[in-house]
Amino acid sequence: MTLASYEDMLTFITVKTAKNAERFGNQLPTATVDGEYQFAQDGFWTGGFWTGMLLLCYEATNNEDFLYSARGASITLEKRLYEQALTLDHDIGFLYQLSFVADYKLTGNERAKTIGLDAADQLLQRYNAQGKFIQAWNVWTPGDLFSEENKGRIIIDCMYNLPMLMWAYEVSGRLEYYEAAVAHADTCAETIVRQDDTTFHSYVFDPETGARIGGRTVQGYADDSCWSRGQAWAVGGYTYLYRYTKDSKYLKLAQRLADRYLSLTGDQDVPPWDFSVPNPGQEPLDTSAAAVFAASLLELATVVDKPLQEQYQQRAEKIIHTLYEHYSTKDHPEHEGLLLHACQHRTQGEFIDSSLIYGDYYFAEAVAFLAGKTSKYW
Numbered sequence: 001m002t003l004a005s006y007e008d009m010l011t012f013i014t015v016k017t018a019k020n021a022e023r024f025g026n027q028l029p030t031a032t033v034d035g036e037y038q039f040a041q042d043g044f045w046t047g048g049f050w051t052g053m054l055l056l057c058y059e060a061t062n063n064e065d066f067l068y069s070a071r072g073a074s075i076t077l078e079k080r081l082y083e084q085a086l087t088l089d090h091d092i093g094f095l096y097q098l099s100f101v102a103d104y105k106l107t108g109n110e111r112a113k114t115i116g117l118d119a120a121d122q123l124l125q126r127y128n129a130q131g132k133f134i135q136a137w138n139v140w141t142p143g144d145l146f147s148e149e150n151k152g153r154i155i156i157d158c159m160y161n162l163p164m165l166m167w168a169y170e171v172s173g174r175l176e177y178y179e180a181a182v183a184h185a186d187t188c189a190e191t192i193v194r195q196d197d198t199t200f201h202s203y204v205f206d207p208e209t210g211a212r213i214g215g216r217t218v219q220g221y222a223d224d225s226c227w228s229r230g231q232a233w234a235v236g237g238y239t240y241l242y243r244y245t246k247d248s249k250y251l252k253l254a255q256r257l258a259d260r261y262l263s264l265t266g267d268q269d270v271p272p273w274d275f276s277v278p279n280p281g282q283e284p285l286d287t288s289a290a291a292v293f294a295a296s297l298l299e300l301a302t303v304v305d306k307p308l309q310e311q312y313q314q315r316a317e318k319i320i321h322t323l324y325e326h327y328s329t330k331d332h333p334e335h336e337g338l339l340l341h342a343c344q345h346r347t348q349g350e351f352i353d354s355s356l357i358y359g360d361y362y363f364a365e366a367v368a369f370l371a372g373k374t375s376k377y378w
Contacts, residue, residue: 014063018057032336037337048097058070067103097167117171124176136155137150152207153204162181163378185250198260200223225275228264232296239303261293269318271290284352327339338363
């Protein structure tokens with residue numbers, strides 16, 4: 001079988017994204033139901049992935065319609081930052097790195113830079129100096145045990161939000177951004193990352209003293225399981241932290257995390273939603289985990305030595321081809337997602353077999369990178 005070219009894949013992405021942009025207007029998509037994207041009024045934690053996809057398409061095609069669509073969709077995120085900041089959590093990076101920071105990187109838009117720095121300030125305010133971590137979630141229901149634990153909770157996803165702080169440090173020179181990012185990464189490496197290089201989904205601390213309480217899961221199968229998308233978040237997060245800091249301990253950790261992911265998947269390119277489920281063949285797969293991992297592995301391949309570079313590159317490309325040939329909507333033009341069979345939250349039964357905007361984004365980022373059409377925004 002002749003493999004599709006990355007240019008063909010990119011055409012599939014840009015054509016579908018242009019069509020979606022016409023229907024979506026300034027709305028921010030989250031996940032599909034029966035092939036149609038649903039929307040979050042405030043952008044949820046995922047709105048930036050849609051603006052990021054639009055900017056990827058703008059960068060790949062030079063069609064300014066994509067840029068205008070991205071800026072229109074970003075209005076909701078700007079209003080949320082300045083009018084509803086208390087609704088934001090640690091996913092500020094996902095929301096604003098792929099919208100305003102990306103806009104600034106691509107166009108030099110000074111207003112976008114200012115908004116990006118203001119968003120980084122909001123993320124910095126979540127830093128707990130006692131525990132040396134960035135608080136993940138807010139106290140949603142005062143008095144509820146789980147919500148109260150959020151005062152001292154970190155989750156592995158935050159590693160991919162740290163580039164926001166590192167970018168802010170680079171453009172402002174304010175050392176506190178850098179210090180908070182590396183402190184959180186070090187704390188995460190000592191707590192969420194286990195000795196066997198698998199990862200907890202979350203870890204809880206005493207918010208007052210910083211004392212370490214223990215690993216927890218929210219989206220995984222069990223507290224001691226390895227949620228596949230979480231493992232992928234970790235690979236990318238530590239890879240980008242190495243790129244910013246040049247500290248080899250982050251590169252070594254990223255490699256160990258990637259190798260562990262690969263050992264858990266074997267020859268399978270798309271993992272189950274959690275690596276520890278007892279009957280993986282009967283459980284939902286998660287193409288979003290595969291897409292996050294492939295994009296992260298491609299980045300990791302750029303900073304390691306040969307032959308490891310070739311090994312990582314080849315495996316990432318294999319995953320991308322598998323996603324395109326067997327899990328994409330290339331033969332379903334009416335479907336608004338790019339990738340089928342993504343699983344958002346299995347334990348809550350939430351979008352367990354859908355297209356997810358972040359899975360679509362990471363797939364698009366990886367394809368654009370392989371086609372030589374993006375500078376990336378992290």
